[in-house]
Amino acid sequence: MASDIDPTNRGRDLAGMRVGYGERGARAEEPHLDADAVADGWLPLLRVWLEAAVEAELPEPNAMTLATVDHDGRPRTRTVLCKGLSEDGVLFFTNYDSDKARQLAASPYAAATFTWAPLAHQVTVCGRVEKVDPTVTEEYWSSRPRGSQLGAWASRQSRPIASRADLDAALVEAGHRFGSGRIPVPPFWGGLLLRPESVEFWQGRADRMHNRIRATQADGRWRVERLQP
Incomplete structure (x- = not known):
């Protein structure tokens, strides 16, 4: 290991940073997560937890970390x-x-993880991914702000670009191209659906004895099991 690497991040004790989940506040009063919580499937509980994040005014409660694999x-x-x-x-x-x-x-195939740390909640969805019907994309596209629509046309997402000025110029060009008229869905843009094959719910608890409940689909049925933290 190089001698100039600071393992404590400029004096911060990263090794000592921890949150005592389930030890204080409203989260301490939340019932323990168990298999019955997903007895009616994975979707109701995910919706409840997402709504809790919205009500708590967490930033971008619908954000999720999407994992894929490269070539x-x-x-x-x-x-x-x-x-x-x-x-x-x-x-x-x-x-x-x-x-x-x-x-x-x-x-x-992909995994997507929703993390709502202040609520001590996390959900990971794993499964196959497929393109949605163009009508689904069209419906969502029509609800997007005009600036976001232009940005979709202007950006060759993930491709290198020489400068920010070039990126801004591409946005201006897209604005000139469509003027004040309707902006159609780009042929290279649309929806993707992650179809769950397994869904894991994590609830933070004291002493790192977290609750983990996983629902796994097999032969058209969902099997629910508790996992050790």
Whole structure:
């Protein structure tokens, strides 16, 4: 290890940083998570926890960390926004030429993790990913702010660009291209649906004795089990 590496991050005691989940405040009064919480499937509890994050006014409560693998089999992660939840799965949108979309086209499986640390809640959804019907993309596209629509046309997502000025110029050009008229959905942009094959719910508890409940689909049925922390 190089001698100039500071393992404490400029004097900060990273090794000593920890949160005592379930030891104080409203979270301490929350009932222990158990298998009965997903007796009606994974979706109701995920919706309840997401709504709790919204009510707590957490920043971007629908943000999730999406994990894929590249052509070398190496993991890649990034944060995306969940734009829909249903029995079918977790919906998000992207440029189909982006790194994540290309990786999913080659290996159509992903994991997505919602983390709401102040609530001591985390949910990880794993499964196959597929493109949605164009009508689903069209419906969501029409709800996007105009600036976001122009940005989708201007950005060749994940591709290198020489400067910020070039990026800004591409946005201006897109604005000139469409003027004040309707902006159509780019042919390289749309929705992706993560169809759950397993869903794990994590609830932080004292002494790192967290609650973990996992629902796994097999032969059309969901099997629920408790995992050790």
